Amino acid sequence: MSKVKMNNELLEQVAKRVNELRLEKFDSEMPATLEDYTPSVKYQAGIAKIIKRKKKHRSFKTLKTTIAFAALITAALAYTLSTVSADMKLTNYANHFVAYPRHTDFNTVPKDGIDDGTRLNEILEYREPQYIPDGFELVDSFCLKETYEYRILYENESGEDIFYIQSTPSASCSEFNTDKSIHKEIVINGYTCDFFTNGVTHYIIWFDGDYSYFLCCKMDLDTTLKVAESVG
Amino acid sequence: MITSIIAFGMLLIDEPDEQEKFQFLYENYESEMIRTAVSILNDYGLAEDAVQESFLRIASIISSVDLSNNPRSFALTVVSNTARKIAMQNNREKYCNIDSVYCTFSDMRMIEKIENKDVIESISRFVMTLDPIYIDIFELKILHKFQYKDISKALNTPEATLRKRMQRLKELIAKFLDGGNC
Numbered sequence: 192m193s194k195v196k197m198n199n200e201l202l203e204q205v206a207k208r209v210n211e212l213r214l215e216k217f218d219s220e221m222p223a224t225l226e227d228y229t230p231s232v233k234y235q236a237g238i239a240k241i242i243k244r245k246k247k248h249r250s251f252k253t254l255k256t257t258i259a260f261a262a263l264i265t266a267a268l269a270y271t272l273s274t275v276s277a278d279m280k281l282t283n284y285a286n287h288f289v290a291y292p293r294h295t296d297f298n299t300v301p302k303d304g305i306d307d308g309t310r311l312n313e314i315l316e317y318r319e320p321q322y323i324p325d326g327f328e329l330v331d332s333f334c335l336k337e338t339y340e341y342r343i344l345y346e347n348e349s350g351e352d353i354f355y356i357q358s359t360p361s362a363s364c365s366e367f368n369t370d371k372s373i374h375k376e377i378v379i380n381g382y383t384c385d386f387f388t389n390g391v392t393h394y395i396i397w398f399d400g401d402y403s404y405f406l407c408c409k410m411d412l413d414t415t416l417k418v419a420e421s422v423g
Numbered sequence: 424m425i426t427s428i429i430a431f432g433m434l435l436i437d438e439p440d441e442q443e444k445f446q447f448l449y450e451n452y453e454s455e456m457i458r459t460a461v462s463i464l465n466d467y468g469l470a471e472d473a474v475q476e477s478f479l480r481i482a483s484i485i486s487s488v489d490l491s492n493n494p495r496s497f498a499l500t501v502v503s504n505t506a507r508k509i510a511m512q513n514n515r516e517k518y519c520n521i522d523s524v525y526c527t528f529s530d531m532r533m534i535e536k537i538e539n540k541d542v543i544e545s546i547s548r549f550v551m552t553l554d555p556i557y558i559d560i561f562e563l564k565i566l567h568k569f570q571y572k573d574i575s576k577a578l579n580t581p582e583a584t585l586r587k588r589m590q591r592l593k594e595l596i597a598k599f600l601d602g603g604n605c
Contacts, residue, residue: 197593197597197600201546202565202593203565203566205543205546205550205596206565207566208544208547209550209551209558209562210493212547212551213500213551213562214495214499217455217462217503220462221455222458222462
């Protein structure tokens, strides 16, 4: 008995057998005959109550739709206003960004726009995260020759993902939405990084002198930082 | 009268295929549900209440009911659960506390010795010795593949309680497989 391990298959087999035993028990215990069944007044009243509740729910649904619509319009207005101010902030504090209205475009060209000719225009050494949490699988990995970007995507079964880009300073890279995000400057492996998070998705961008790195993770913060630290 | 009860049930259900499901369950199992409730409650009026309450619960999750997967077992599980709750409310039967199920390990060891030859049969008979509240969740979750939110509606029990019961049941089965040491 001790050698048997409990798993879903075993539980299903047991459930089938338990069901058979239980139906046998029901059959043996239930009376063979019964008088004609007549719905009671209580039952009908109970049903009537639920019908009323259902109707109420329907009117609530209409109300909900109206509220949702109003909220959507308000949110759209707020969004427009907030992105304008957020973009203004971004241009002030981001290390490697050029900001555009509504979105933040991650662009590895230095803010001053000066290329002194010493910067790399192709990837000579590919670097990628050495630490990937358990459960994540490589979905795609490719290098865009035109823009000199090395992109890697990992995903797990619960829909969390890790998106990583290594690119040359001359490459134009992804844009991402910083709406409702907070920004912080953090230090990872000695490099000052721009860190954005909206609570669900975390973005970390840094420049090591040769390449720019962009990490976008939909998972917990600690693991995100661990992945960023492992790039090398 | 049967037509009227179906008609009332129908008003709860919007989709035509769901109406068909409800009608199927009512027409095929209402009589057995009443008899099962009578066997638990020993009172025809209370049994009626149990069946009515059960149909209300079934109507609330009718979209998740799979008629190809033991509908009779589903209907009887729901009505027996409802009937037991009514019985407890009316103090007609004394049920052991939920946690007292852990005291059945002495029985488990006896069962193990007797029926060690067939593990599935042995575990099944052990499960049958437990409080029916565990068997209800076990059947609805594992056999009928309902989600906890639907089982919660069907058994009128909070989801957290159901999850805890399922966890306890798995622990009990695991201990049973390990030899029933407690």
